[in-house]
Amino acid sequence: MGTSTTAQRSPFLWEPTSERINQSHIKAFADYTGQALFPYERLHRWSVSHLADFWSAIWDYAGIIGEKGKRIFVPSSSMPDSEWFPEARLNFAENLLRGSLDRIVAYEADETGVRRKITLEELRESVVKAQEGLRRLGVQKGDCVAGVTTNDIEGLVALLATTSLGATWTSCSPDFGTKGIVDRIGQVKPKVLIATLSYQYKQKPFHIEDKIKQTTENLEGLSALVTLGGEASIDGVASLSWNDLCDNEAKEPTFQPVPFDHPLYILYTSGTTGLPKAIVHSVGGTLLQHVKEHQLHCDVQKNDVLFWYTNTAWMMYPWLVSGLASGAAILLYDGSPVKQDSLTHLWDIADEVGVTHFGTSPKYLDTLMKAGVELESSHSLDSLKSLLSCGAPLAPEQYDWIFQTIKQDLFLASISGGTEIIGCFVMGAPVLPLKRGEIACKALGMAVDVLDDRGASVYEEKGDLVCTQPFPSIPITFFGEGGEERYRKSYFSKRPGIWTHGDLAEQTIDQSFIIYGRADTTLNPGGVRIGTAEIYRVVEHIKEVKDSVVFGLPKDHDEEIVLCVVTEQLTEDLAKEIRQQIKAKASPRHVPKRIYQVEEIPHTINGKKVEGAAKTAALGNEVKNEASLSNPSSLRSFRKLLEKEFV
Numbered sequence: 001m002g003t004s005t006t007a008q009r010s011p012f013l014w015e016p017t018s019e020r021i022n023q024s025h026i027k028a029f030a031d032y033t034g035q036a037l038f039p040y041e042r043l044h045r046w047s048v049s050h051l052a053d054f055w056s057a058i059w060d061y062a063g064i065i066g067e068k069g070k071r072i073f074v075p076s077s078s079m080p081d082s083e084w085f086p087e088a089r090l091n092f093a094e095n096l097l098r099g100s101l102d103r104i105v106a107y108e109a110d111e112t113g114v115r116r117k118i119t120l121e122e123l124r125e126s127v128v129k130a131q132e133g134l135r136r137l138g139v140q141k142g143d144c145v146a147g148v149t150t151n152d153i154e155g156l157v158a159l160l161a162t163t164s165l166g167a168t169w170t171s172c173s174p175d176f177g178t179k180g181i182v183d184r185i186g187q188v189k190p191k192v193l194i195a196t197l198s199y200q201y202k203q204k205p206f207h208i209e210d211k212i213k214q215t216t217e218n219l220e221g222l223s224a225l226v227t228l229g230g231e232a233s234i235d236g237v238a239s240l241s242w243n244d245l246c247d248n249e250a251k252e253p254t255f256q257p258v259p260f261d262h263p264l265y266i267l268y269t270s271g272t273t274g275l276p277k278a279i280v281h282s283v284g285g286t287l288l289q290h291v292k293e294h295q296l297h298c299d300v301q302k303n304d305v306l307f308w309y310t311n312t313a314w315m316m317y318p319w320l321v322s323g324l325a326s327g328a329a330i331l332l333y334d335g336s337p338v339k340q341d342s343l344t345h346l347w348d349i350a351d352e353v354g355v356t357h358f359g360t361s362p363k364y365l366d367t368l369m370k371a372g373v374e375l376e377s378s379h380s381l382d383s384l385k386s387l388l389s390c391g392a393p394l395a396p397e398q399y400d401w402i403f404q405t406i407k408q409d410l411f412l413a414s415i416s417g418g419t420e421i422i423g424c425f426v427m428g429a430p431v432l433p434l435k436r437g438e439i440a441c442k443a444l445g446m447a448v449d450v451l452d453d454r455g456a457s458v459y460e461e462k463g464d465l466v467c468t469q470p471f472p473s474i475p476i477t478f479f480g481e482g483g484e485e486r487y488r489k490s491y492f493s494k495r496p497g498i499w500t501h502g503d504l505a506e507q508t509i510d511q512s513f514i515i516y517g518r519a520d521t522t523l524n525p526g527g528v529r530i531g532t533a534e535i536y537r538v539v540e541h542i543k544e545v546k547d548s549v550v551f552g553l554p555k556d557h558d559e560e561i562v563l564c565v566v567t568e569q570l571t572e573d574l575a576k577e578i579r580q581q582i583k584a585k586a587s588p589r590h591v592p593k594r595i596y597q598v599e600e601i602p603h604t605i606n607g608k609k610v611e612g613a614a615k616t617a618a619l620g621n622e623v624k625n626e627a628s629l630s631n632p633s634s635l636r637s638f639r640k641l642l643e644k645e646f647v
Contacts, residue, residue: 012433013403014412021431025295033057040432040441041511048447048469055084055288055445055472062291062325065098066090066257075470079497080488082470084260085284091255092264092283093164096324097124103303104329107353108153111203111335111345114352118153123160126153126246128253130161133245137192137224137238141166141256144266146190146219148172148181148212149312150199150334154228154242158194159321163264163283166256170266170278173311174199178211180627182218184268184313187278188479189221194242197230202336260284260472265318266479267419276628277486278479281422282472289423289473290322296444298357298386298413299430302327305383308359309337309346315419316359316390331355337364343371347379354383361391363607365398366540374405386411386430391608393515395537396437414439416515418501420491423473425465425501426513438512446471450507455495458507462529464519465505466498474499504531521611523552525559528589532611535563535592538585544574547601550592551615563592564614564641570597575647594646600634614638 021027021037030037033053035046047054052072059068069087076082099105101121108115118126139145145162149155149171162169170188172181174196185193195212198205209232216225216234224238226245233239264283268276294300306323307330310316323330331353337360339345350358368375375381387402387410394414402412413428416439425448428440442448447469452458478487494500504516516522516531523530532550539548547566552559567574575595582590602610602617607630613623617638626632 011435013399013436014410015433016411016431020411024299024430025301026297026299026429026431029057029061029296032061037431040429044442044444047444051445051469058288058292058445059085062288062295064090064287064291065095073470077497079470079492079499080474082474084470084472086260088260088284089257090260090284090287091164091166091257092287093127093160093253094255095287096160096322097127097164097253099302099327105324106153106156106329107305107331109331109333109349109353110152111200111339114349116153117353123153123157124253126157127160127164128250129246129248130157131164131253132248132250133226134161134165134167134192136248137226137245139165139167139192141258142263143167143192144170144188144190145192145194146170146172146185146188147312148174148176148185148193148195148215149228150174150196151310151312151317151332152334153332155312156321156332158226164253164255166258166262168263168266168280171312171317173313174208175201175206175311175630176313177627178214178218181211181215183275183625183627184278186219187275188266190219191221192224192226193219193222194226194228196228197232200335203339258283261476263476265422267315267318267422268313269419276625277490278483279420279487280476280479282476285471285473286318286422287322287325289421289471290319291325292445293319293424293427293443294323294326294328297415297424297427297429298388299411300326300328300357304328304356304385305331305354306357306359307331307333307350307355308388309333309361309364310359315422318422320359328356329353338367343368343373344375344378347375347381350384351379351381356383357386357388358384359388359390361607362389362394362398363392365389365394365402369398369401369405369541370543376405376407381407384410386413388413388415388428390415390417390424393517393533393537394437395541397537397541399434399436416503416513417443420475420501421471421473425467426505426515435510435512438508438514440512442511442513448513450505450513451495451498459509460506462504462506462516462531464494465501465503465515466495467501468498504529518611521551523550523559523561525552525561525589530561530590534586535561535582535590536609538582538590539563539565539578542578542581544568545578549601549609549611549614551611551618553615553618555593560593561591562594562596562618562646564596564598564601564638566600567597570595570647572647596641596644596646598634598637598641600631600637602629602634602638603631604628618642 056072067089074083261282265281308320415427417424426439450463452463506514517533617635618641
């Protein structure tokens with residue numbers, strides 16, 4: 001059926017055909033477990049009230065390689081102390097390096113286009129060589145290996161070789177500054193650092209040998225540096241090239257079995273107060289969460305091609321890599337998503353390699369939308385089945401634009417979760433119809449709710465996004481001294497026993513979701529909670545506004561909304577139009593009291609706006625972690641903001 005032909009009468013932008021439903025993983029899983037697929041809410045209630053049955057079935061349905069053990073879930077009075085699969089033994093890399101040896105498992109592309117592709121047999125051979133090289137450097141189960149790598153095949157091989165040995169992988173993107181890298185991986189004291197010495201962005205080469213040397217000098221306990229794209233000599237540290245590491249005769253991989261809760265990844269939040277939190281994720285929890293999300297919620301099938309535009313520092317990088325465990329190929333892309341001469345470069349590549357699931361951000365889609373791009377008329381997109389988006393809420397107008405200009409029969413899913421859970425709380429489902437501006441459902445196995453300040457579940461009302469039952473991808477801990485205390489304080493201090501995620505959200509009476517942004521950046525003028533996303537949804541569709549940030553500043557025991565915009569000229573007419581649009585499309589309470597023009601907006605390396613840093617700088621206070629910003633110089637104009645004229 002695709003898009004409804006009676007769009008005026010139907011509340012849905014898209015509805016799955018019966019054929020798509022019947023061929024979906026989630027339908028097969030429901031049949032496998034003896035549960036009804038519809039109503040979805042019933043299947044979800046079963047998944048969170050029978051946790052052991054549900055997650056055990058995920059292990060079996062996905063064909064996880066390893067020993068499952070008899071005990072699945074051991075509850076505790078405290079959510080972080082619950083145990084998952086306490087008798088299980090498995091290896092992460094083994095579960096990704098399986099299947100038909102001649103199939104293509106990864107494509108590598110950059111700003112020049114598709115560079116190469118690799119079969120499973122070739123990938124396994126590369127992992128074997130790197131594994132043996134790491135073993136000779138003394139890497140073993142329980143050690144940590146860090147990467148400052150681009151999103152390419154060598155980076156993938158390094159990750160898989162590390163985890164095959166039962167070691168833990170952590171990574172940063174090479175465009176971080178030295179302090180940003182050391183603030184992250186310096187906390188976890190890696191035994192080996194694997195680093196690229198150059199990268200390119202916006203068709204400009206960057207040589208970072210000095211940065212890698214400075215980083216290495218600041219890493220306590222480092223025993224070896226492996227370099228990609230050149231050689232570097234570091235005093236007191238064994239240095240070798242990637243080719244040297246892999247120069248051995250090893251033929252067959254060995255996979256070190258580890259417990260379910262063995263550390264797999266260390267990821268970092270990009271907050272702007274203090275050091276980034278180093279979040280430790282488990283082998284089993286990560287693998288089960290990702291195969292569940294890929295198969296049941298994204299309907300990733302064998303031989304599909306999964307893509308997400310990401311760098312190696314963001315949680316979506318390990319999420320993408322896990323696509324191998326579902327039998328899909330993955331597209332690894334390094335570079336800018338748009339080129340000066342081509343806004344549709346990523347879609348050219350998607351067409352060439354047959355991408356089925358295209359993962360991106362609302363910001364990228366907004367760039368295409370404002371430029372009037374119509375992919376339906378310029379690209380075939382025959383293979384494309386699904387468009388996935390995260391990092392910020394997807395605006396209702398973007399839903400319309402996607403179906404009007406990209407593809408009419410398209411499973412669109414805005415998804416929301418976090419680095420802290422290396423997965424999602426709310427997602428799409430390929431068997432559910434889609435309403436504009438909404439996220440379709442709670443993820444299976446995740447007891448998601450929206451609670452008000454009384455702790456009561458609320459509908460059609462903003463509140464805190466929470467999870468009331470344990471789940472396998474809950475973090476093991478925060479790495480470092482006092483990490484356990486910081487971890488529990490971060491998510492369980494507001495409501496003991498309940499994970500409070502920090503997002504402001506609303507659930508509809510149909511049990512779909514709307515995310516309004518981070519609760520800690522919620523605006524509160526006149527005591528009314530307003531999510532910053534509600535304002536961005538309007539402002540970012542005004543053509544003259546290239547970027548924006550909004551925050552609240554104290555005023556007479558209340559709060560005034562301040563909007564800062566990047567535009568060629570902030571005239572009174574433009575300010576008037578901005579206010580009128582916000583008033584009409586949001587509400588009079590959302591209208592900013594002051595609008596300022598600034599040169600640029602502070603963003604994290606992953607492209608998220610940092611309202612807290614903008615506000616802190618405007619108040620004249622120190623921004624504690626400028627190293628987490630991709631453009632710390634942007635704060636200069638905010639430090640002088642209150643001296644400037646506003647409109």
